[in-house]
Structure formats: structure tokens, C-alpha cells
Amino acid sequence: MTDLLVFGRTGQLARELAALAPDATFLGRDAADLTDPAACADAIRRAAPGAVINAAAYTAVDRAESDADTARLVNANSPAAMARACAELGILFLHVSTDYVFDGAGDAPRSEDAPTGPLGVYGATKLAGEQAIAAAGGQWAVLRTSWVFSAYGSNFVKTMLRLGAERDRLTVVADQIGGPTFAADIAAAALTMIGRMRDGATGDVYHFAGWPDVSWAGFACEIVAQAGLSAEVAEIPTADYPTPAPRPLNSRLDCTRIARDFGIMRPDWRAGLGRVLTQLKDKA
Template sequence: MDGLLVFGRTGQVAQELARLAPGAIFMGRDQADLTDPAACGRIIAQTDCRAVINAAAYTAVDKAETDADTARLVNAEAPAAMAQAAATKGVPFLHVSTDYVFDGSGDLPRDTDAPTAPLGVYGATKLAGEQGVEAAGGQWAIMRTSWVFSSHGANFVKTMLRLGAERDHLTIVADQIGGPTPARDIAAALLVMAGQMIADPAKGGLYHFAGAPDASWADFAREIFDQRGLNCEVVDIPSSDYPTPARRPLNSRLDCSRISKDFGIARPDWRAGLAQVLTNVKESS
């Protein structure tokens, strides 16, 4: 897509955007200091673009508990400044958020209007970023997604491939349920949204987008091992057996009906996305 400005270059979604939209302008951290929100805003003001996607974030969930200031700059203040600059410029601004804005209670999918209650610093800063984007005015869209994976970067799939080849069994959390989401599908959805928002200034808002069907981390691991042919048994454990500095939401199910209704974007089958990721990993190794 011509005229697209993307914040992010090395992250999973940004790399997939680069594959799908090679003509876009990508701003890595060497060019866009996300801890300097005003500088990020100036980049938008000075760039000839038709739409902006923020695919950059502070995603170290556990580290954020002790590095809250940096997380807030990157996840909250920078997106707000970007959105304000995009609004001033009169171009659509798209921002990627997370299921961590919810507390994970219950067992039903959360719709976009469900009350938010983040459990930790990461979720709180991402929620503040959403609020900053919305408050900036202009034309904006926020995509909350979950459990992102791809053939590059650090993610659950690559960790399971490494450990599954080394061990005959693994204990995996089974009481956290969500939608694993291929980064490539996120990137494709963002491009569809950006194109439609450029064409129709009335389009935008808050959306959920996650892979289907919903699964536990243990289910996800089993599918990885089955598709790769690894003989590694998965033993289900509760989250209480695997304590982390930041609490994870148990229920990360997302109701994705609004993005389907407004943009015609359906939930992707993450198992098909996983097959492609495993092929890419095998080819790259």
C-alpha cells in the first residue's frame, strides 16, 4: 500500500506488514524513539502519508512490572502523540492493542464494550494508550488482539519447537483460554482496515481480532507438536503452578463480530496459520 507509514520494523506484526506492503515507510527504533512521544508526532507531521499504523509496543509483560515508566512512554504516551499528529494531518491512525486490558474473569468472549480492568502494568499502559488514541479525535481504529505468533521474533511457537525437540514432556498452563493469532493475519487485517478507512472517513473505532478456535496454551502446544511431528507429551497445569511477576488473564476470549460487520474481516483459523509458520521456520533453518 502506497502512502502508509508504519511505526515498528522488527516486531512480529511489523515484519509481516513489510512482507505484505513493501512500499510502506517503516520506522524502527533507530529512527523513531518511542520514549520520545513528541518526536514520534513530528515524524507523522513531516511525512507524506495517507494512513499511519502503530505496530510498535513495549511487550515485555513481566519486565513492565519493574519498568513502568518506559512501558507507559511507549505504550501510552507515544500512541497518544501519534494519534494527535495523525488527527492534525487528517489521516487515519490504526493502533494495535491487547487482550490484557481485561481482567480475564468469566468464560464468555469479551466484546469491545466490556468493562476493562487490567491485571498488571503492561495491560494498564496499553489501556491508557487506547484512551489517548480515542481522545485525540480524528479518524482512528484500535485493534485488540491476542497470543501473537509468527516465524520470527520470540513467541510461544518458537519456544515450544525448541523445548519439544529437547524433552519428552512439558507442563503447560491449561486454564488460560484465548485465540492464538498469526501475525500475518493481523497485518493483512490492518491493511484492509487502512484501505477502507482511507476510502471512507466515517470508518473506524474499537475492534477485536483473534484466531479461532479458542484454545488453552496446552492445546496450542499439542497442535504445534502434532503438526511438527514431535513426540513430546503435554501435561496440563493450572496457572498457579507457573507463577510469573505479572498476572495473566485466564479468559482471553474475544468477540470479533464487530470487525467482521464493519470491515468484512473474519477470524482466521490459527491452525492453518501455524502450518504456514512451521513451514517458514523449517525453510529458514
């Protein structure tokens, strides 16, 4: 029997959760196939943990446009099965979601109760997962976050470091605005929420993102500066960088609810970036 069961093992969030909660049980694809909802539910029943965190997802935003069935299984059907199993057994369930559930209109930060309107398959399947979790009942929470980065896996920071070392000029979108979020900060927030929910705190949908909000181009400038690279960052509009799945222009998240209910404040992503650069240098 394990006290904390985590779906995911090699992803950015799972790796950071493992550093903070080494005694938890982590299920990779070999132990829990997220394209098999029944198998995910069975894994929870077998482990009978005190709490479950779903840190796994189908995050290939562009590929999801042509692979909707798989994205739906991983992002909606399996989390729904997990939530139902947890509700039946009285187990806490925390699921990680995304800013892509919104349409990205306007320039105001979106609250948890703001109207949703995903622009593509990825966002639509993540929203379907959120709705199914709420419908399952039990003690649950959904943690929406944005622009995740870490020293692990593939992410914007590592891409900019690679390209910035190879090129003199980087062209980066400047009209998409959001909060970059260090995966270790998400892991810490998730564990804090689980701890408080064990003490009786009620669950809900929560937003958690790094501060301050910035454009991808502004994020790139900070990466280049902190890494000591000489590459120039040239700003371009989204229209000049077409992708199979449209991106929300406004990914600002209002994070006051998580501060009110759990005392969790928005972390400065620039400090998280410094930690990632140190980790990557140590690994090299």
C-alpha cells in the first residue's frame, strides 16, 4: 500500500514530484497505459493509496489535431476513470490541466469560473477530462497551469538554449502572453494541496502559474540573458508562425483562488529559470 500514487514517471512534473515525494509510487506507461481507462482505474484499486495525482497527459498539442482519439483517451477518458475509482474508494484525487481550455481572447487574466472555449483538440480533451472529474464526485481538485518548463524532457527553455547556441538570431512570437511555470513549483503546489485536503479542505478548480506574465519573446530574452548567450531575439506575430493547432493569445491565469484557499502564491518564474539553468549545467 502506498500513501501517494502518481500517474506519470518520466514527464516534467512527475520528475519534480519524485524529487519532493520520493516515497510515492510512480506509474509509467509500462505500469499504467493511459489509453486504457479501465487499467488506470484498476491500478488505483490495487494500490489503494491515500491520494492520487494525475501528472500524465497527451501534451503533443499539434499532433492531437490528427490523433484526436488517443488524445481523448489519455486526457479525458482515463482521468474520468481515475476520478470515479477514487470517488468510490474515498481517495483524494488531484488532476493537472491547462490554460488551453480557454479561447485566449482579450487581455484580462482568466478566473477558474470564466467561460471556457478551447481552440483545438488538446484543449477540448483536457476540458472534457476536467468536466468528467467534477461529475465523478468525491474529493477532487483540478490544477490548471501554463507554459511548463524544467530541466527534463522537451520544453521552451531547452529549445531556446539549443537554438540560442546555434544561431545569431531567434524569431519568437510576441503576441501570446502567459505565465511560465517551473515544474518544481507545480509539484510543490500539488503536494501542498493534497496535504491540506487531507485535513479537510474542499477541492475545486484552481489556477497556478508563474509570475510575472510575459510574452514568449520576453521569456526567450530572459533565457538568453540568464544563459549568457549572444543571440538576438526578434519578435514576430503569431500569424507569422502558423501551427496545426491554434494557440491562445491570452494565457493569463487569475491565481487568487489558490492563494485564498491554500496560501499558495505565484512564484517568480525567473528564479525557477535560474534553477533550471544550474541543473542543466550540473548535468552537463
